[in-house]
Amino acid sequence: MGEIVAAGLSAPGPLDHETGVILTTQNIAGFVDARFPIAARLAAGLDGPPVFLDRDTVAAAIGEGTIGAAKGARDFVYLTVSTGVGGAIVSGGRMVRGATNTAGELGHFPVGPDRDVRCRCGSFGCVEAYAAGRNLAEAYGVADASVVYANAAAGDPRATALIARAEAALASLAVGIVNALNPERIVVGGSVAEHEPVHVLEPMRRAIAERAFKVPAAAVTVVPSVLGGDVSIVGSALAARDRAGGKGQWFL
Numbered sequence: 001m002g003e004i005v006a007a008g009l010s011a012p013g014p015l016d017h018e019t020g021v022i023l024t025t026q027n028i029a030g031f032v033d034a035r036f037p038i039a040a041r042l043a044a045g046l047d048g049p050p051v052f053l054d055r056d057t058v059a060a061a062i063g064e065g066t067i068g069a070a071k072g073a074r075d076f077v078y079l080t081v082s083t084g085v086g087g088a089i090v091s092g093g094r095m096v097r098g099a100t101n102t103a104g105e106l107g108h109f110p111v112g113p114d115r116d117v118r119c120r121c122g123s124f125g126c127v128e129a130y131a132a133g134r135n136l137a138e139a140y141g142v143a144d145a146s147v148v149y150a151n152a153a154a155g156d157p158r159a160t161a162l163i164a165r166a167e168a169a170l171a172s173l174a175v176g177i178v179n180a181l182n183p184e185r186i187v188v189g190g191s192v193a194e195h196e197p198v199h200v201l202e203p204m205r206r207a208i209a210e211r212a213f214k215v216p217a218a219a220v221t222v223v224p225s226v227l228g229g230d231v232s233i234v235g236s237a238l239a240a241r242d243r244a245g246g247k248g249q250w251f252l
């Protein structure tokens, strides 16, 4: 067996990838306003290799950009449509971090005016509030979004309306991404996208063709993730290897 040179870890944000601290995260009990030094804690437990932390969607973009669906692309967006909606932006061959490392949180892009469509971030009308699996399931009153898709397929009007609304939110997001960022690829992962591409990737493609600026629309393709459910794990391993070796400046 080879020597273990580093360990990679991904988590929902917001987090500080340089110090390995999770600042706060809505979706995991005990991590709200926690400022939890998870990388240092894990490194102490492992008693050996350094541990590198990054946001789950950033890790996914590193994975897809290095060996996956965005390999070779210098301008791409990774989008996950799963329990939640999230993303990461690579522009000119660099990860876009923003001032406080929350750039790429595309799930909270506002796409609707409905004040009653509340989002966990405290706002309303976010893409996530319409299109995330958990939000769809909650709005319909079931435990899993797969029930909503199945009932829509069976002709249930309430399920059909909720899914139409989710599709419209993703369509608006796709047009916004293309018009604002001019990516050459949008890689879409996450369990909802994987199981329901007709309701996730297809409406994004149609909206880009119909509504986006023509020049960037002609330059972009919307493609599924090739790393699937392991995308953040693979990306974290690749990132940890590169960070331990002093490489990987493009994503730091």
Ligand SMILES: [Zn+2]
Residues within 6 Å of the ligand: 107, 108, 119, 120, 121, 122, 123, 124, 126, 128, 129
């Ligand atoms: Zn939000």
